[in-house]
Amino acid sequence: MTQPLRLGIAGLGTVGIGVVKIVKQQAELLSARTGRKIEISAVSARTRDKDRGVSLSGFAWEDDPVALATRDDVDVFVELMGGSDGPAKAATEAALKAGKHVVTANKAMLAVHGQALAEEAEGAGVNLRFEAAVAGGIPVIKTLTESLAGNQITRVMGVMNGTCNYILTRMESAGLTYETVFDEANALGYLEADPTLDVGGIDAGHKLAILASIAFGTQVDFNGIEIEGIERISISDIRHARDMGYRIKLLGVAQMSGRGLESRMSPCLVPANSPLGALEGPTNMCILEGDSVGQIVLRGAGAGEGPTASAVMGDICDIARGLKIATFGVPADQLVQAESARSAVPAPYYLRMELADKPGALAKVATILGEAGISIDRMRQTAHNESTASVLIVTHKCTRDSLDSALAALPATNVLDAEPVALRIEQV
Amino acid sequence: MTQPLRLGIAGLGTVGIGVVKIVKQQAELLSARTGRKIEISAVSARTRDKDRGVSLSGFAWEDDPVALATRDDVDVFVELMGGSDGPAKAATEAALKAGKHVVTANKAMLAVHGQALAEEAEGAGVNLRFEAAVAGGIPVIKTLTESLAGNQITRVMGVMNGTCNYILTRMESAGLTYETVFDEANALGYLEADPTLDVGGIDAGHKLAILASIAFGTQVDFNGIEIEGIERISISDIRHARDMGYRIKLLGVAQMSGRGLESRMSPCLVPANSPLGALEGPTNMCILEGDSVGQIVLRGAGAGEGPTASAVMGDICDIARGLKIATFGVPADQLVQAESARSAVPAPYYLRMELADKPGALAKVATILGEAGISIDRMRQTAHNESTASVLIVTHKCTRDSLDSALAALPATNVLDAEPVALRIEQV
Known part of the structure; x- marks a missing residue:
């Protein structure tokens, strides 16, 4: 058996703790499946003394995630802090420079700095993987990058913000106004500290930017996405849509038209009897369309400790097995800058x-x-x-x-x- | 750029020709994505002179698939002949012995000889991949083996025979008897030469045997599956089920109970408003459940030239990128022989x-x-x-x-x- 694969985990929130639990509890399974032991060398978080429901003894502690990322006993830096810049970016860059693989769930960082980070990773000959950054436990990055590698991708779509889908389906099922359900969701802790990230479509837009890059071989371009939130959807819109056989979803769509890359995250009407139309509550769905495969629909939990940690672990196991793949499917220096075309494809x-x-x-x-x-x-x-x-x-x-x-x-x-x-x- | 990856393709039916087309038409895309040229060295089929709609000039021809499988200029043997034994098995074994990777769509061969073939592949240090063998274009093998590697799998389910799902949904929508729709499907060429493979649940049972092995780390055991076909489902069963809020599907289920591995392929009632219940026509669906990820639903075309060729190409691209993975997720010599338990889990x-x-x-x-x-x-x-x-x-x-x-x-x-x-x- 090869050397153990040693992890350094920065960020011990829900997902970080989920990863720690899996590494501890499934040790035997992981080593049978990857042919190597997977171990945690060190961890880092903002607060050291806090009951996280799982023992961290046996792991070194670092206050500074950059120090963690560059430790000699770390092979894979697992970045679960979040935020497009600040410590997450600094530590990720430090890890890549030091020749460490990076696994992250950080959609904002990838949507904004993905191109530069991919270039750094590929320059250093390491993997930068991020299945957990898009649609939680749903294997959309892997499917798009690997399973559909023989396809010219024609369109990618997704409902990738569970909070928005919860709000829209709850408005319909309970007949409540947007404002009432928004307040409910807030009280339940479903919304980000800045709720615009959710209801304004920004979080889902980050995810779409990442998918579009892989799908079309383009440099990730968050600013090229047309974004519209769900704030103006009224209960009467939802009812009228239903009467006509539709449901309203915050839907991300990216497709290449003659005029360029069209990518938008906006509330859309979709047929009620389609898989997207039938999607209730916080569940996520991604739809991938390719010239050979036709349409593939992937559905699952888009957030939460277990599903997100599962995606992080999938990436870690790939690295343990020796996967070597360009960050966005093709080498970063071959990704083209797409013209972004404002909704060129006609629709009703x-x-x-x-x-x-x-x-x-x-x-x-x-x-x-x-x-x-x-x-x-x-x-x-x-x-x-x-x-x-x-x-x-x-x-x-x-x-x-x-x-x-x-x-x-x-x-x-x-x-x-x-x-x-x-x-x-x-x-x- | 590394050396080209050279394919030998045996079997030039729908899927084989689909693969030839992709390799020819997407050459640039494939080499950008995998970092290597992917080329076809030689092909083999039963009949040489036949218009297949695509030129085979430039490829060597072999009458004997075993000769094809062992050619010096073949790195990957692509087995698309079908049949659990005979030429498919002989050529696959010859390829593995000669140190060639094998990509196959042959569910029957894997369901019956999967353990022996996995041992041979792993002994030779090559990959034996088969995404196309289960549910066509749906990336269920990859998701289960790689994406969910951090999960204890709790249950796998699937509607994996498009013909049966076509028959059952057509009976319901057109109000026709089983016999009438069976004859229709036969006239449309939807049924295998021996229709029992489809309507008797055997084809789908082969697929379930493969999934169960990966899910539970057990030796593939087709004989351990309880199989029941759809032949006795009447239009009145379908109507009564519908009245009670259910639909009837030929559903494969594998789960580990205290008594052993319970795996069955049989007509079941599922809630009409569930993703499975809403599945119409020949579309396939696989549902994977893990302790961390919860439930993942995958939906897509389970057959046909494009979808199946897409799955074959995904495997080929993985090999081009240097993937190295045990056939059934854990090394073949660690797969255990499961007790097969007859429907131990209670149900209504x-x-x-x-x-x-x-x-x-x-x-x-x-x-x-x-x-x-x-x-x-x-x-x-x-x-x-x-x-x-x-x-x-x-x-x-x-x-x-x-x-x-x-x-x-x-x-x-x-x-x-x-x-x-x-x-x-x-x-x-």
Whole structure:
């Protein structure tokens, strides 16, 4: 049997402790499966004295994660601190420079600094692995990078923020407003300290940036993603969508169009009877489409101690078995900078407008849509209160550009009572 | 860049030609992703002169797959002939002995000879990979062997025969009998030459045997699987199941109980609103459950040129990248021989009996169930014709042993008009 594989773990929150538990409790299984002992040499966290429910005796302690990352008795630096910059980035860079493999769950760091880190890892001849960074326990990174290596990837999609999916499905099932469910989720501790990371689509956007890079051989480009959160989704949008056979999901989509890489994270309508439409609660789902394989759907827990630690352990076992793979599937110096194309692929859209209830209001809206070349598939007007009316429109397929020009022209009509809601209907 | 990886492909049916196409058409992508050129040195098939829609010029031809497998210019033998024995096995053994890696889609060969072949591969220090053997394009072998390496697997399940799922869902959607849809499927060329392989559950049983071995570190044991086909499922079973919120699927389940390894491939009732219940047509689904990860659901095409070739190419790319892994996840000499336990885990069952329509018939059945310790959750009697009545019973959880003793006692009552149908209700 080869030498043991020695870990240094920085960050002892839920996931870090989950990893410690697996290494301790499944020692025999891990060594049978990888042909090596997997051991923890040292750990690091912000606070040393804290009951974490598992004994850390036998592991060296480092206050400084950089010192941990570069220890002689560490082969793999396991970065579970989080944050795109600061200690996580410093320690990851130090580990790579020192020729250590790195396993991380840090989507923000990879979405922002992925290209530079991949170059460092490949320069040093080590692996930088991050299955846990995207969709928790779901093996989406491995599937995309390895299983589908013979495919030209045509589209990747995903519901990758469990909190948003919880909020949207709870609004529907309990008939509660966004604000009420948001407060519930906050009280349950489901939301990040800065909730915009969740409900604003940023966390899920980080994940999509990583997937898009692997799928299309492009440099990871978080800034190229169109991001829209779920804050403006009302219970009436959810109900109208349901009546038409759809559900609303915060959906990430990346695909290559003639104009460039189109990647967006936004609330979309998807068919209620599709796997995405049937996804309830905090569960995550990733959909990968390739020219040979067709469509692969992966579903599982996107967060939590066990699932995330499972993904981290998968990466560690790969390294123990001797895996050698470029960070984003192709060598970092071959990743191209993609043109990011704003929603080039046409789609039908769902529009909700609150119109002043006066003669000719609807005609003005219809005229503006027609002038933008947008034809209407279905339309419904519901009385709202004495002075305004809700108008719901499902368009035929149109480009986002046409839609935007129509939306830009609407305020001048003076018939809108609030900013319109426009949601893409994604073909899944 | 390292030396090219040179393939010898035996079997030029749908999948073999799919692999040839990918190697030719995606050459640039494959070499960017693996760091090596992937080339075809030689091919072999039963008939040489046949238009296969793709040029084979530039590849050497071998009539004998054994000769192909041992050529000096072949690094990876790609076995796509099929059949548990005969040329496929002879050529695979020859390749392994000659120190060639083997990639195969041959579930029957692995289910029957997997242990011996794994020992040969590991003795020779080469890889024997078979992602395409189970559930086509779905990356279930990789997920189980690699992504979930940190998990104690608790249960694996799958709908892994697309033809059976097509038949069952078509019976429901079109309201047709089993016999009619069977004939349709046959006319469409969906069935194997020996249809028992499909509708008798044998093909899917081969796949389950492979999954169980990886999941539980046991020697592959096809004979230890309880297999029951879909031949006795009637349209009325499907309708009754639907009325109660279930769908009927040919479902493979493997789990370790206190009594041993329980693995069965049989028609089961699953909740209609679960991912399994919602699975329509020939699509496949695998569900993997681990102590850390919880439940992972994988869905995709289980057959066809593109999906199967995609899985073969994933294995080839892994080998090009230098993957080194034991065939069934742990070294073959550490795989244990599991006791196979006949359905030890209790479950509720669905029973349909055709009873002679005479006084006391139902009482006799109820008495026998009660004597076997089986309590009834729901019961429904529907008039069938003048002399018999259909009785449907959903039991509370019971063991298969209790159920079998009740079923064995029933004929003596002389109230049965046909052999009862008993289907497990699987908790998914």
